[in-house]
Amino acid sequence: MSHQEFRAINFGAGPGCIPDSVLxxxxxxxxxxxxxxxxxxxxxxxxxxxxxxxxxxxxxxxxxxxxxxxxxxxxxxxxxxxxxxxxxxxxxxxxxxxxxxxxxxxxxxxxxxxxxxxxxxxxxxxxxxxxxxxxxxxxxxxxxxxxxxxxxxxxxxxxxxxxxxxxxxxxxxxxxxxxxxxxxxxxxxxxxxxxxxxxxxxxxxxxxxxxxxxxxxxxxxxxxxxxxxxxxxxxxxxxxxxxxxxxxxxxxxxxxxxxxxxxxEGGLEEMERRSIEKSSNLYKFIDGSNGFYRCGIDAKYRSRMNVVFRIQDGNEQLEEKFVKEASKHNITDIKGHRSVGGLRVSLYNAITVDQTKKLIEFMTSFMNENKQ
Ligand SMILES: Cc1ncc(COP(=O)(O)O)c(C=O)c1O
The missing domain is CATH 3.40.640.10 (Type I PLP-dependent aspartate aminotransferase-like (Major domain))
Incomplete structure (x- = not known):
């Protein structure tokens, strides 16, 4: 089995994911x-x-x-x-x-x-x-x-x-x-x-x-x-x-x-370019979800690294279901910090643009299945 088949898409806030090639x-x-x-x-x-x-x-x-x-x-x-x-x-x-x-x-x-x-x-x-x-x-x-x-x-x-x-x-x-x-x-x-x-x-x-x-x-x-x-x-x-x-x-x-x-990989300019692409794709999707997902952070200060959001303004049951269903897609470590609850996706350097797209695909299908 190649490592690509079992490696999780780890959106943890830290310790976070490390590039496969480094490991x-x-x-x-x-x-x-x-x-x-x-x-x-x-x-x-x-x-x-x-x-x-x-x-x-x-x-x-x-x-x-x-x-x-x-x-x-x-x-x-x-x-x-x-x-x-x-x-x-x-x-x-x-x-x-x-x-x-x-x-x-x-x-x-x-x-x-x-x-x-x-x-x-x-x-x-x-x-x-x-x-x-x-x-x-x-x-x-x-x-x-x-x-x-x-x-x-x-x-x-x-x-x-x-x-x-x-x-x-x-x-x-x-x-x-x-x-x-x-x-x-x-x-x-x-x-x-x-x-x-x-x-x-x-x-x-x-x-x-x-x-x-x-x-x-x-x-x-x-x-x-x-x-x-x-x-x-x-x-x-x-x-x-x-x-x-x-x-x-x-x-x-x-x-x-x-x-x-x-x-x-191209130095910090490239890391920044990727982080902007990953985070803006995700924030754009969240903002366009008609309130199903919501990020309450002032747009001027939204982090490129740690995207925090809620489902239906804090529907904890649905958030729990989200975490569970995500794990079936190999998407892990997306629970918000214990002090704030909700959800948090960390987009560190080792997370790829494609992995973020996979997350958005999952979020789209979860929303379509669970919105009233
Ligand atoms: C911004 C920031 N500062 C400080 C810390 C504390 O780091 P440590 O757990 O290594 O003491 C953390 C940990 O997540 C952090 O995110």
Whole structure:
């Protein structure tokens, strides 16, 4: 049986789908990595095999994102959530420092909740009262006059809200800009120089869970105090090429394979082109369904990565049936996040335009069979 016959169309929000060719490559090399007689999981993180993997992964990330020379790349453990405390630990001088948070969904809210143990939290905008369905106009954002940095989430995975690329242009000049790009990382070209720190858990578009990638402006590293614990200490990580303790070697290797796949497929311009095609096909179909399917997110902020929607304005029975019937078509992982319910389809890089078309075909027949 070829893998195409049993592989699910996995629309999961993360850990999400990985390109088949990446998994096959990892499988091929599993017992004997490049002729060394061991798997990449069994070699020293300080040995020549892994040294090559980490350097290649870094240089391919620099190539793919055009990362300028004055930035460093760190590979951290603890998930993207660990950065919700790790970042203020490194960047704030004292708990009296003010940090500006733009709260547009569950993950920026989470960052502001953890942040309050390390800094004073100023919510520049808080979209929770609007159920995270939209974002207030930047002209109304209330920045603190002297925040240590600004934190926002480029793509809210749970609520399906994606910020426009122009977002940092609305920030007061000279502020340090921190961006959680966990769920749209590597899905489009990014002007890295607009940011001081970008972080992303790998398990959406960049590999598997277990590493968080940090792209940090080198000048920020001097802010880290010696008292910051080693596992969170950006300066120490940078000085030691993320190898001061044992890094998640297999995870870095997989990210390296994913980056090679992105390059082979045409880079981030191509990833963006595909994501626009996939998401606009799906949103167009949802909007044209006469309310059978409905996406409540303000059209300006709809995510290309995580499409959240309801059936008949929240008919839970029908939504359950939808999930069940979808699985008969090999379409999986489409339940909404437990905190919001409904349905969510994640269109990460490894999901193809054709797979999205198959989903729309299924949605069409489900609608025709179930509408009153
Ligand atoms: C945007 C965003 N930020 C942070 C996180 C937290 O990541 P982790 O589970 O790796 O801690 C997630 C997880 O889905 C996410 O989507």
């Amino acid at each position: 096959l490559e990892a499988q091929k090399e599993l017992l004997n990595f490049q002729g060394c007689g061991k798997s990449i999981m069994e070699v020293s993180h300080r040995g020549k095999e892994f040294e090559k993997v980490i350097q290649e992964t870094k240089s391919n990330l620099i190539k793919v994102l055009s990362i300028p020379d004055d930035y460093d790349i760190l590979f951290l453990q603890g998930g993207a959530s660990s950065l919700f405390s790790g970042i203020p630990m490194n960047l704030c001088e004292s708990p009296n420092d003010v940090v500006d948070f733009i709260v547009t969904g569950a993950w920026s809210k989470g960052a502001s909740t953890d942040g309050k143990y390390f800094c004073k939290v100023n919510k520049v905008a808080d979209m929770e009262p609007e159920k995270f369905l939209t974002v207030t106009d930047p002209s109304q954002w209330k920045f603190s006059p002297d925040s240590t940095y600004i934190h926002y989430c480029d793509n809210e995975t749970v609520h399906g809200v994606e910020m426009p690329p122009s977002t940092p242009d609305h920030f007061p000049e000279g502020r340090i800009v921190v961006c959680d790009m966990s769920s749209n990382f590597l899905s489009k070209p990014v002007n890295v120089s607009k940011y001081d720190l970008i972080f992303a858990g790998a398990q959406k578009n960049a590999g598997i869970s277990g590493i968080t990638i940090v792209i940090i402006k080198k000048s920020l590293l001097t802010k880290t105090k010696p008292s910051v614990p080693s596992v969170f200490n950006f300066l120490k990580k940078s000085q030691n090429n993320s190898l001061d303790n044992t890094p998640p070697t297999f995870n870095i290797y997989i990210t390296g394979l994913v980056l090679k796949w992105i390059i082979k």
